Amino acid sequence: MIRLNRTTEYGLIALRHMSQRRQNITSAREVADQYGLPFEITAKTLQRLRDCGLIQSAQGAHGGYMLKKELEEVTLAEFLQLMEGPQAVVVCAPPMGSGHVGCECEYKGKCEIKGFMTDLNTRVFRFLSSIRLNELGRLRTVLAIGDEP
Amino acid sequence: MIRLNRTTEYGLIALRHMSQRRQNITSAREVADQYGLPFEITAKTLQRLRDCGLIQSAQGAHGGYMLKKELEEVTLAEFLQLMEGPQAVVVCAPPMGSGHVGCECEYKGKCEIKGFMTDLNTRVFRFLSSIRLNELGRLRTVLAIGDEP
DNA sequence: TTTATATACGATAATAGTTATCGTATATAA
DNA sequence: TTATATACGATAACTATTATCGTATATAAA
Ligand code: SF4
Ligand code: SF4
Numbered sequence: 001m002i003r004l005n006r007t008t009e010y011g012l013i014a015l016r017h018m019s020q021r022r023q024n025i026t027s028a029r030e031v032a033d034q035y036g037l038p039f040e041i042t043a044k045t046l047q048r049l050r051d052c053g054l055i056q057s058a059q060g061a062h063g064g065y066m067l068k069k070e071l072e073e074v075t076l077a078e079f080l081q082l083m084e085g086p087q088a089v090v091v092c093a094p095p096m097g098s099g100h101v102g103c104e105c106e107y108k109g110k111c112e113i114k115g116f117m118t119d120l121n122t123r124v125f126r127f128l129s130s131i132r133l134n135e136l137g138r139l140r141t142v143l144a145i146g147d148e149p
Numbered sequence: 150m151i152r153l154n155r156t157t158e159y160g161l162i163a164l165r166h167m168s169q170r171r172q173n174i175t176s177a178r179e180v181a182d183q184y185g186l187p188f189e190i191t192a193k194t195l196q197r198l199r200d201c202g203l204i205q206s207a208q209g210a211h212g213g214y215m216l217k218k219e220l221e222e223v224t225l226a227e228f229l230q231l232m233e234g235p236q237a238v239v240v241c242a243p244p245m246g247s248g249h250v251g252c253e254c255e256y257k258g259k260c261e262i263k264g265f266m267t268d269l270n271t272r273v274f275r276f277l278s279s280i281r282l283n284e285l286g287r288l289r290t291v292l293a294i295g296d297e298p
Numbered sequence: 299t300t301t302a303t304a305t306a307c308g309a310t311a312a313t314a315g316t317t318a319t320c321g322t323a324t325a326t327a328a
Numbered sequence: 329t330t331a332t333a334t335a336c337g338a339t340a341a342c343t344a345t346t347a348t349c350g351t352a353t354a355t356a357a358a
Pocket of ligand 1: 117
């Protein structure tokens with residue numbers, strides 16, 4: 001229920017990379033190389049972030065990407081929606097953020113847990129909205145002692 | 150990131166059904182019929198709940214299933230772990246509940262968001278642990294006005 | 299003008315995970 | 329003996345995720 005997409009991780013890795021190099025432009029190649037990510041997917045991920053308005057792109061030889069939005073202004077809920085599409089705990093619940101697009105479910109008529117699920121969906125959305133992407137910069141990778149064999 | 154398995158829903162539907170019919174035994178057939186669920190999967194789901202100690206089974210002609218544990222004592226975090234296996238936000242984070250079994254990730258060495266992810270994992274676990282299955286009984290299906298076309 | 303380097307983007311293959319089904323065995327009350 | 333139930337392994341069908349390929353376009357610099 002809880003696992004993120006790889007592309008979401010790639011996106012966060014790229015955003016953090018950019019937030020550390022303020023003012024400086026970066027490129028899909030640089031990000032992919034530095035973190036060992038697959039180039040093609042990294043490139044597409046960055047294009048997607050640009051489509052969403054989180055970063056801006058410049059084409060051509062010295063082109064690349066730069067942060068556009070303040071990461072503090074982006075919640076994890078919003079980011080997930082941008083990267084993974086509309087999210088909901090169950091198909092009958094309205095996807096986070098936009099709209100009451102409550103989908104269809106074949107069990108809808110007889111289902112007795114819909115109320116519970118709708119409530120859960122709301123709470124999950126609130127939880128994810130309480131986390132902002134500027135937290136990416138706060139925590140660094142702390143290798144726990146004994147983490148490696 | 151956020152969607153539950155169908156089997157988890159089937160399990161919750163069954164648990165709620167049983168919690169409404171205290172003392173009375175129910176069966177996979179009864180649950181499947183009443184809510185229109187696929188019988189085979191419902192049966193396996195109930196077997197799984199029994200393996201986990203949430204319900205007890207009786208074989209034979211008048212057999213079936215009964216609640217064993219108080220739903221108030223079961224958190225959503227525990228339930229998800231039982232139904233969907235060890236859960237974590239990312240593969241490098243320790244799955245909820247049991248252990249520091251932090252898995253392997255090919256990007257581990259260079260990754261800079263591991264700290265953020267580990268922290269997120271902990272917070273998600275806390276969130277899911279704050280919800281208990283007795284809430285299943287509190288909310289009923291409230292059909293929103295205009296929910297159907 | 300040519301070259302090197304970058305983004306842009308559609309199409310598709312490979313992989314993994316979820317969901318559903320089939321077949322058979324066993325237990326038990328009537 | 330029969331009807332009804334759980335128990336359980338194997339596998340098929342479906343869906344989503346993840347990775348790759350091919351080609352087009354933009355731009356700075358030689
Ligand atoms: S109607 Fe019930 S079974 Fe269907 S998605 Fe909603 S909660 Fe799940
Ligand atoms: S090491 Fe980094 S990329 Fe790998 S799973 Fe952990 S957070 Fe994700």
